[in-house]
Amino acid sequence: MTFYEETIRSKTIYKGNVTEYVVDDVKLPDGKMAKREIVRHDGAAAVLPFTNDDKLILVKQYRKAIDQLSIEIPAGLKDETDENSMETAKRELEEETGYNAKSWKFVTSFYSTPGFTDEFLEIYEATDLFQIEDPLSPDEDENIEVIKATYDEAWDYYNKGLLRDSKTVFALFYWKMRKLEIKLGE
Known part of the structure; x- marks a missing residue:
């Protein structure tokens, strides 16, 4: 056919x-x-930023499309200044959290909802984080609170319905797989 x-x-x-x-x-x-x-859609990039003490940096913000608070991994749209999606991820991490990372790794990419949009999202893992002294400013229409969540706290946000967007749900299951791999490797 x-x-x-x-x-x-x-x-x-x-x-x-x-x-x-x-x-x-x-x-x-x-x-x-x-x-x-x-x-x-021009595409986007997202970041799974892990601290050295195994916390995930998340951002809390109000999302008008769902009329509620949402806790998410840092992410944003590609713009004309970005050479590639990793540059987008680095810029968004800095703008939204004030952090950057010494180590970056591509994790995956996917179409968010191909039934009606061509949005393509690329996800990176960032480790060896450090705070930027004078970080890029967030977008002027963004009101963000930075959260450092333990594994259990992140799952609690999910269970309370505060963490439900696809990229961040993916991040939780990625984190779960990562922990399982570490445990199996011991």
Whole structure:
């Protein structure tokens, strides 16, 4: 079976600072026509910043889309100054937390929700953290509280429904696997 959908017409219905909203008329493999509503996105990077005493640095902020507080790993959008996604991750860690790291490692990448958006997220692990004396300022529309959470505290945030975005849930399970690998290696 062929799975390709041919775009017959594409129309931008709104272009914002972060996303572009597009409606595509597509021809399905069986010849029928359908509409696809797509959110175009420039991509983002996120960081799992681990302290030397095995805490994860998280950020607490209000998310209007879900009308509630959210506790998340630091992350942000790629911008024109970033050479690559690691540069985005480094910039976002500094802007949101005031930290940088001596050691960086690529962890994974994924499409956040390919049913309606092309947002591609790349995740890095940062260790050997150090505070920046005069860090980059957060975005002017961001109100962030930095949290250093132990493994159990992070899972408690999850169980209370405060930590539920996909990248941070991934971070919890990554941390769990990391702890299991260390335990098995002993």
